[in-house]
Amino acid sequence: xxxxxxxxxxxxxxxxxxxxxxxxxxxxxxxxxxxxxxxxxxxxxxxxxxxxxxxxxxxxxxxxxxxxxxxxxxxxxxxxxxxxxxxxxxxxxxxxxxxxxxxxxxxxxxxxxxxxxxxxxxxxxxxxxxxxxxxxxxxxxxxxxxxxxxxxxxxxxxxxxxxxxxxxxxxxxxxxxxxxxxxxxxxxxxxxxxxxxxxxxxxxxxxxxxxxxxxxxxxxxxxxxxxxxxxxxxxxxxxxxxxxxxxxxxxxxx
Amino acid sequence: xxxxxxxxxxxxxxxxxxxxxxxxxxxxxxxxxxxxxxxxxxxxxxxxxxxxxxxxxxxxxxxxxxxxxxxxxxxxxxxxxxxxxxxxxxxxxxxxxxxxxxxxxxxxxxxxxxxxxxxxxxxxxxxxxxxxxxxxxxxxxxxxxxxxxxxxxxxxxxxxxxxxxxxxxxxxxxxxxxxxxxxxxxxxxxxxxxxxxxxxxxxxxxxxxxxxxxxxxxxxxxxxxxxxxxxxxxxxxxxxxxxxxxxxxxxxxxxxxxxxxxxxxxxxxx
Numbered sequence: 001x002x003x004x005x006x007x008x009x010x011x012x013x014x015x016x017x018x019x020x021x022x023x024x025x026x027x028x029x030x031x032x033x034x035x036x037x038x039x040x041x042x043x044x045x046x047x048x049x050x051x052x053x054x055x056x057x058x059x060x061x062x063x064x065x066x067x068x069x070x071x072x073x074x075x076x077x078x079x080x081x082x083x084x085x086x087x088x089x090x091x092x093x094x095x096x097x098x099x100x101x102x103x104x105x106x107x108x109x110x111x112x113x114x115x116x117x118x119x120x121x122x123x124x125x126x127x128x129x130x131x132x133x134x135x136x137x138x139x140x141x142x143x144x145x146x147x148x149x150x151x152x153x154x155x156x157x158x159x160x161x162x163x164x165x166x167x168x169x170x171x172x173x174x175x176x177x178x179x180x181x182x183x184x185x186x187x188x189x190x191x192x193x194x195x196x197x198x199x200x201x202x203x204x205x206x207x208x209x210x211x212x213x214x215x216x217x218x219x220x221x222x223x224x225x226x227x228x229x230x231x232x233x234x235x236x237x238x239x240x241x242x243x244x245x246x247x248x249x250x251x252x253x254x
Numbered sequence: 255x256x257x258x259x260x261x262x263x264x265x266x267x268x269x270x271x272x273x274x275x276x277x278x279x280x281x282x283x284x285x286x287x288x289x290x291x292x293x294x295x296x297x298x299x300x301x302x303x304x305x306x307x308x309x310x311x312x313x314x315x316x317x318x319x320x321x322x323x324x325x326x327x328x329x330x331x332x333x334x335x336x337x338x339x340x341x342x343x344x345x346x347x348x349x350x351x352x353x354x355x356x357x358x359x360x361x362x363x364x365x366x367x368x369x370x371x372x373x374x375x376x377x378x379x380x381x382x383x384x385x386x387x388x389x390x391x392x393x394x395x396x397x398x399x400x401x402x403x404x405x406x407x408x409x410x411x412x413x414x415x416x417x418x419x420x421x422x423x424x425x426x427x428x429x430x431x432x433x434x435x436x437x438x439x440x441x442x443x444x445x446x447x448x449x450x451x452x453x454x455x456x457x458x459x460x461x462x463x464x465x466x467x468x469x470x471x472x473x474x475x476x477x478x479x480x481x482x483x484x485x486x487x488x489x490x491x492x493x494x495x496x497x498x499x500x501x502x503x504x505x506x507x508x509x510x511x512x513x514x515x516x517x518x519x520x521x522x523x524x
Binding site: 034035036074075079102104108 | 299
């Protein structure tokens, strides 16, 4: 993987006195609130959240409903604008604060380094399932043929029926759409992967395929942070937990 | 108002190494006493789709006309990041502007009558662009018009029909073919799907998406339809009464709008 080679190159360049393992993500004192003008109200989603995430580490977000788990993921992805704090990402081109990075830089990072999996696919009119899945590879500069072949492999892996590969997902059932969505989101290993309840609405088989893929990505060094309704689904992958109610991180024993 | 001021200010681009294709700064345009645009700035990078939303009278179409060098502002600077366009483009003479416009900027208007000669053949409308650029060989003109029309997903068996005999969706495809015939550095879209049936609208949007994906054409899309902007745009600029009230990544504008006006706009849509 390209970022692996980059990481490797950087590790070799790193002077001996510097710590070898830099976190992929370092969140400092992050705060998010929503200004609701029509109600003349300000809603605090979370404040003072800090944690570090390393290469190949899987961090599970826990906490009550409304503790801000999904909101935190969307803030890290910059779908939400944070109110305060820092989101340091160690990229191929140095350390970048996602809380302050220009919009065009965020757009580039979303292509190259940050992945986000949600429960929902945003199907576009007249784009086939295989094209949707192949798109991240094409954007990364792979050939059309190679991208499509790879896309079909993942559609197969996630159990999308062959007859649907060249069809438009806007007419698919929720479950089938979600499979396409997963194949697209996980086809390209990125440095940081965020997961917002990706197992919701999945059958047992697909859930297993998803966990297999996540385990492989983790092994390849992808750092992951996610919210899962059914913890049992991914229990074997979790290294540590961040409780948003108490804002404490603890390691999970093997 | 306070919400925007309390936001963490963003840094200038660092990872984006390409220079902007389009840069406008401090654009002001008055019509008599009416201020259509007040100190508006915009930047577009190669391959991006910038969406501009706002209600009627917000100044979005005036801004697009300025981008197309059809009009001159009362003040402001406009640069295109292409070798043949140097300095502030508003200082260019009429002839130079026209050449730049026809060679490097494509535009699709909401009203096809503005962009097409309705009684000439569709292929002729597209070829006109190529003629202006100096192409004189008939076979070449026809072949390139055909390319542009098929890239716009126009049915080639109808390429000699005049636009007046075509449906609205097809007329927009002819405009699009004309706009991309010379592979423009910048494609401007002024409400390109407004007034079309929802199904036709989806087809035209899909054609645009496809063009954007296959050719990485830089686009500026003006629409009051938030659905259209949401489908197409990477970044969004929200305009009101001649001002840019908010600017951001498309998903952020729709999921976490900051300005009071943007919130009202997004909530009205849902």
